[in-house]
Amino acid sequence: MAGVSSRQAWPAPFEKYELDEAFDEMVDAAGEVRPHYERLYHGVLNLEPGELRRRQQLADLSFLHQGITFTVYGREEGTERIFPNDPLPRILTHSEWSRIERGLAQRITALNLFLKDIYNEGRILSDGVVPREMVYTCKHFRRQMRAFSVRKDVYVSVAGTDLIRMPSGEFVVLEDNVRVPSGVSYMLVSREVTKRIFPRTFRECGVEPIDHYPQALLATLRALAPQGCSDPVIALLTPGVFNSAYFEHAFLARQMGIELVEGRDLVTHDNFVYMRTTAGLRRVDVIYRRIDDDFTDPLAFRADSALGVAGLFNAYRAGNVSLANALGNGVADDKAIYAYVPAIIRYYLREDPVLNNVETFQMSDPGQRRHVLDHLERYVVKAVGESGGYGMLIGPHSTAAEREEFRRRVEADPRNYIAQPTIVLSRAPCLIDGAVQPRHVDLRPYILYGDKITIVPGGLTRVALRKGSLVVNSSQGGGSKDTWVLYRD
Amino acid sequence: MLSRVADSLYWMSRYLERAEHTARVINVQLNLMLERGAGSDDEYWARVLNSLGVQMAADEATHAQTLAVSLVRDTAHRASIVSSIIAARENARQVREQISSEMWEQLNRLFHSVRRAHSEAAWDAREFLQSVKEGAHLFQGITDSTMTHGEGWQFIQAGRFLERTVSVSTLVGSFFRERPVASRSIPQSMLQSMKEEGDPEHLEWLGLLRSCTAFEAYCKAYTADLKPERVAEFLVLHPGFPHSIRFSAAALEGAVKEIGGEARSRGKSRLERIAGRLHATLSFGQIDEIMTSGLDAYLDTVLRQCGHVHSALYQTHIAYPIEAALGA
Numbered sequence: 115m116a117g118v119s120s121r122q123a124w125p126a127p128f129e130k131y132e133l134d135e136a137f138d139e140m141v142d143a144a145g146e147v148r149p150h151y152e153r154l155y156h157g158v159l160n161l162e163p164g165e166l167r168r169r170q171q172l173a174d175l176s177f178l179h180q181g182i183t184f185t186v187y188g189r190e191e192g193t194e195r196i197f198p199n200d201p202l203p204r205i206l207t208h209s210e211w212s213r214i215e216r217g218l219a220q221r222i223t224a225l226n227l228f229l230k231d232i233y234n235e236g237r238i239l240s241d242g243v244v245p246r247e248m249v250y251t252c253k254h255f256r257r258q259m260r261a262f263s264v265r266k267d268v269y270v271s272v273a274g275t276d277l278i279r280m281p282s283g284e285f286v287v288l289e290d291n292v293r294v295p296s297g298v299s300y301m302l303v304s305r306e307v308t309k310r311i312f313p314r315t316f317r318e319c320g321v322e323p324i325d326h327y328p329q330a331l332l333a334t335l336r337a338l339a340p341q342g343c344s345d346p347v348i349a350l351l352t353p354g355v356f357n358s359a360y361f362e363h364a365f366l367a368r369q370m371g372i373e374l375v376e377g378r379d380l381v382t383h384d385n386f387v388y389m390r391t392t393a394g395l396r397r398v399d400v401i402y403r404r405i406d407d408d409f410t411d412p413l414a415f416r417a418d419s420a421l422g423v424a425g426l427f428n429a430y431r432a433g434n435v436s437l438a439n440a441l442g443n444g445v446a447d448d449k450a451i452y453a454y455v456p457a458i459i460r461y462y463l464r465e466d467p468v469l470n471n472v473e474t475f476q477m478s479d480p481g482q483r484r485h486v487l488d489h490l491e492r493y494v495v496k497a498v499g500e501s502g503g504y505g506m507l508i509g510p511h512s513t514a515a516e517r518e519e520f521r522r523r524v525e526a527d528p529r530n531y532i533a534q535p536t537i538v539l540s541r542a543p544c545l546i547d548g549a550v551q552p553r554h555v556d557l558r559p560y561i562l563y564g565d566k567i568t569i570v571p572g573g574l575t576r577v578a579l580r581k582g583s584l585v586v587n588s589s590q591g592g593g594s595k596d597t598w599v600l601y602r603d
Numbered sequence: 604m605l606s607r608v609a610d611s612l613y614w615m616s617r618y619l620e621r622a623e624h625t626a627r628v629i630n631v632q633l634n635l636m637l638e639r640g641a642g643s644d645d646e647y648w649a650r651v652l653n654s655l656g657v658q659m660a661a662d663e664a665t666h667a668q669t670l671a672v673s674l675v676r677d678t679a680h681r682a683s684i685v686s687s688i689i690a691a692r693e694n695a696r697q698v699r700e701q702i703s704s705e706m707w708e709q710l711n712r713l714f715h716s717v718r719r720a721h722s723e724a725a726w727d728a729r730e731f732l733q734s735v736k737e738g739a740h741l742f743q744g745i746t747d748s749t750m751t752h753g754e755g756w757q758f759i760q761a762g763r764f765l766e767r768t769v770s771v772s773t774l775v776g777s778f779f780r781e782r783p784v785a786s787r788s789i790p791q792s793m794l795q796s797m798k799e800e801g802d803p804e805h806l807e808w809l810g811l812l813r814s815c816t817a818f819e820a821y822c823k824a825y826t827a828d829l830k831p832e833r834v835a836e837f838l839v840l841h842p843g844f845p846h847s848i849r850f851s852a853a854a855l856e857g858a859v860k861e862i863g864g865e866a867r868s869r870g871k872s873r874l875e876r877i878a879g880r881l882h883a884t885l886s887f888g889q890i891d892e893i894m895t896s897g898l899d900a901y902l903d904t905v906l907r908q909c910g911h912v913h914s915a916l917y918q919t920h921i922a923y924p925i926e927a928a929l930g931a
Contacts, residue, residue: 178715355696368700379605381925390606392754392920393863394928 125159127166130549137281137540138552139204150207150319150600157315158202158550166311167548170201173307197300197361198593200544203308204555204575205319211571211599214277214285217469218559219567220459222273225292225446226563227462229269232445233259243461244454248478251529252451253499254293254444256407258414262431265338266565269440272331272402273561274298274573277469279540286470288537288556290447290455293439294404297594298560299362301574302327302369304596320601322571327560328369330568335372335400337564338436346399349373349389351380353405353421363404377405382425385432400436401426407441449498449532450476477524477531486533487524490517493533495524508584510536539584544577544595554578556586557597572597606921608698609758609862613916615694616762619710622687623739624770628655629675629684630732631813635806644668654777656770657682675728676720684735685717703749706742713738760858761916768851768881769909771815775838775848776902778811782831808834815846835898836890848905849885855912856882863920870919877915881908 124131133141140151147155158166177196206214231238232249239246249255274295276288305324309316332348339346352363354376367374379389380398388395403410409419414427429435445451453474456467475482475493486493490509497505507520524531541552559573575597576586586592632651636644648667652659652674663670673680680686692714699707716738720731743763750756782804808829812818815838824841825833841847856878863871885905893901 178711355693361699364700373605374700375605376607379607383925383929390925390928392604392606392609394923395925 126163127158127545127549128155128543130551131543132552134541135281136538136552136554137279137283139279139540139542139555140552150205150603153315153319154203154205154312157312164548166201166545169311170545173199173201173311177303197303198579199300199304199307200553200577200579200593200595201307201311202543202545202550203312203596203598204542204557205598205600206572207603208600209603210285213468214557214559215569215571217285217287217467218273218275218561218569220463220465220468221275221287221290221455222270222292222561222563222567224455224459224462225273225290226267226269228458229440229443229446230263230267231462233442234261234263238458238461241461243457244451248450248454249445252445252448253530254407254442254448256415256442256444258427259440259442264440265340265433265436268338268438268563269443270446271334271338271438271440271563273563274558275561277557277559278472278537279557281538281540283540284470285557286472287455288472289449289452291558292443292447294406295558295560296359296362296404297558297574297576298327299365300594301560301570301572301597302365304574304594308596308598316598319598321598322601324570324572327570328366330562330570331366331402332370332372334562334564334568335370335402335438338438339399340433340436343399347373347397348400348402349375349380349398351375351377351401351403351405351423353377353409357404359404366402372402377419377421377423380423380426382423382429385425385429385434387423387426387429387435398435400438402438407444410437410441444499449474449496450478450529453532472534472537475533477528477533482533483524483528487521490521492536494536495520495531495533498530498532506585508536511584536584539578539586542575542577542595544579546579546581551581553581554584554586555595571599604701604754604758606923608701608755610921611694611698612701612755612758613762615691615698615710616759617766618687618691618694619739619742620763620766621682621770622684622691623736624767625655625674625682625684625687626732626735626739627816628774628814629671630729630736631810633729633732635810638806650777650781654774655682656773656777675731676717676726684732688714688717688735701755703745705745705749709738709742709745713742754862757858757861761855761862764851764855764858765909765912767846768848768855769906771838771846771848771851772902772905772909774814775811775835776899776906778807779831779835779898782807805829811838817844817846820844832890832894835894839893839898839902840885840888840890842886848902849882849888852878852882852885852905859912859916862916870915870923874912874915874919877908877911881905881912884908 123129131141133145140147140155142148174196177199228238238244239249270292272295274291274297276291277285278288279285301324335348336346348370350363350367350372352360352374354360357363364374373389375389381388381390381395387398387401389398405421408416409421411422411424411427412419413424415422426435427441430437430441452471453476456471459465459467475486477483477486486495490507491512493509495507495509500506507516509517539554539556542555543550544553546553555575555577557573557575559569562568575595577593577595578584578586579593628651636647645665645667648671649659652667652670655674657670657674659667659670674683676685677683678685678689692710695702695707695710713735716734720726746756746759808831809818812821812834817838821834821837824837837844837847839848842849842853844850859878860875
């Protein structure tokens with residue numbers, strides 16, 4: 115299907131722009147540039163040849179000098195790479211965005227009610243909407259969270275939901291991230307880059323701002339302060355510089371003006387948490403933790419964790435410190451539970467989901483498992499508790515040996531796997547070797563939930579920079595680009 | 604400020620000062636080598652390494668020149684310039700959000716340039732050393748003009764000047780240890796010969812001053828007439844020259860006093876007393892007395908006191924016991 119363009123050759127630098135069955139963000143089915151992309155298209159055409167590339171190199175250099183890098187695991191420790199950023203923005207119209215916004219607000223509200231319910235009364239389980247064993251066998255279920263009301267019933271205060279666009283143009287949810295979603299700093303940095311590269315186009319298009327994200331995050335964290343604490347001390351807890359998202363932790367702490375702490379900076383005493391400062395110990399009221407549940411407290415969870423704080427969990431249950439996100443949230447973004455989210459939304463909110471799910475097969479179901487294993491080359495198989503593109507098989511791009519390996523794994527532990535049909539993600543124009551070419555993209559908006567729901571317009575558009583690749587994770591050769599939500603359609 | 608952050612800022616600054624000092628000393632010696640006559644190169648470099656405080660095993664002295672090269676660019680050598688810059692940058696990376704973006708960018712740029720130099724085949728030592736010096740100076744200037752002169756900056760100052768006190772004391776001490784000059788007994792012949800340019804002794808005193816960027820400043824104070832006692836007085840006791848030991852000790856005391864503000868009294872007075880005593884010893888020192896009783900021993904005392912300042916700083920602000928802090 116490659117290379118079907120109903121239009122005569124595109125002018126440079128678009129000469130290599132080929133269309134296929136994927137939904138194209140810039141070009142419609144008739145081969146015409148969509149109206150909301152017109153300004154960017156002409157903006158790029160009007161640049162001198164080589165100018166675009168020169169501006170991109172400047173941006174790359176500034177990324178290197180600012181140390182905007184990420185760490186790749188499984189290589190020499192501390193291997194840093196520049197975060198690959200594509201300079202061409204991905205553009206969404208106002209009405210496309212308002213639908214997404216409504217859908218995301220609905221979803222985070224329902225997931226919060228779900229988490230409160232399963233850790234307390236368990237109504238949804240008694241009513242048989244979600245199978246009890248599905249929840250209790252979830253690797254991220256934390257029995258320590260039973261019968262404990264988190265502050266203001268907010269379990270998910272920061273979410274990053276991955277959306278993809280089907281060939282029909284419809285946005286659907288691919289997965290929820292309600293534990294420690296990352297990438298928001300790249301969203302903010304990418305915006306700085308496009309503003310520098312396309313100042314005129316940016317102004318003419320009328321793009322909704324996103325710069326208030328750090329303030330909104332701070333307000334969300336403040337809202338979670340323990341009862342009676344009017345001026346909370348807030349800290350961001352990071353695993354440290356060797357974490358792949360360390361740049362982001364430092365960036366957010368700086369933008370919010372809060373302390374960036376590591377586990378070794380904190381001590382607990384009498385169920386209060388303190389940080390060690392040059393002027394003595396100082397009490398901490400709210401912790402935006404960017405470390406996984408398992409590592410937060412060696413006394414309550416993994417005893418071998420050196421990243422956490424002994425006694426933190428007791429202080430949390432005593433209500434003397436608030437954690438964002440809450441512990442035990444992993445149940446809500448488990449990929450097997452994901453299949454039930456539409457039902458969860460209907461159950462708690464009595465509404466139909468605004469954003470649909472991708473069709474999902476449970477490997478714990480013998481019938482569905484047999485069907486998928488017989489046609490592995492057609493499906494994407496994912497481990498339910500993993501993220502970041504690890505532990506995944508993409509059927510159409512896999513070798514027979516890889517499929518055999520996954521078949522063995524699925525049969526050994528069916529609860530741990532789900533399968534989804536291979537979906538062709540939509541494509542957006544990217545700058546590749548000096549020419550504009552389409553590449554597959556997804557969209558991760560960030561949702562904040564404190565006293566109210568805040569969603570900054572847009573989010574992080576992730577790109578699979580390798581031709582034909584459908585994997586957008588930065589650990590797997592993906593990059594990012596800015597996302598423009600226009601004021602008008 | 605978090606204790607861990609203070610710790611990183613302090614070491615970032617110490618490592619960078621160390622890299623700059625090492626680069627300057629080696630650069631000066633490379634220049635002097637050009638004019639040296641006979642004599643073993645290894646013997647010569649062994650003395651240079653000694654003056655930098657590098658401990659050598661007996662068998663290593665025979666290939667001191669190789670060691671000197673590794674001290675510049677070998678990442679396996681922990682005291683090398685490249686290692687120091689990597690360590691400074693690693694400390695800065697830990698506290699990325701506490702320093703200004705301009706500081707981080709400059710340190711990062713320096714880091715990438717020395718890493719590049721490390722792998723380049725055509726490598727010019729002097730150009731490299733020059734770029735390290737300039738990079739470090741630029742970083743200091745950026746630090747002073749873009750970072751709030753608050754507690755973090757005071758830790759940076761404390762690190763810089765403690766390191767400078769230590770390295771200049773080590774350098775001057777080893778220099779005089781190898782050329783014992785009691786003030787009243789400089790042989791007439793030697794004084795005579797020192798005035799003749801090109802004389803090896805003269806060159807070495809010149810090298811010492813240059814290693815502390817002090818030659819021009821010395822000339823302004825005492826003319827180009829190089830006398831050991833005056834060189835010692837200038838480098839040890841000058842109140843206004845930024846690489847003199849006294850100046851560094853004064854800046855160290857100043858920084859230590861500003862740290863922690865009023866908020867804390869535990870251990871603070873002890874720290875201030877120790878830093879104050881070091882500064883006072885130097886302020887009231889008399890060069891003829893110091894030379895008579897032995898400059899070498901005098902500088903050993905200075906080094907010991909620097910060690911005390913370092914431990915008191917740690918006990919007060921960084922590695923204090925939690926029980927004590929909760930009790931307060």
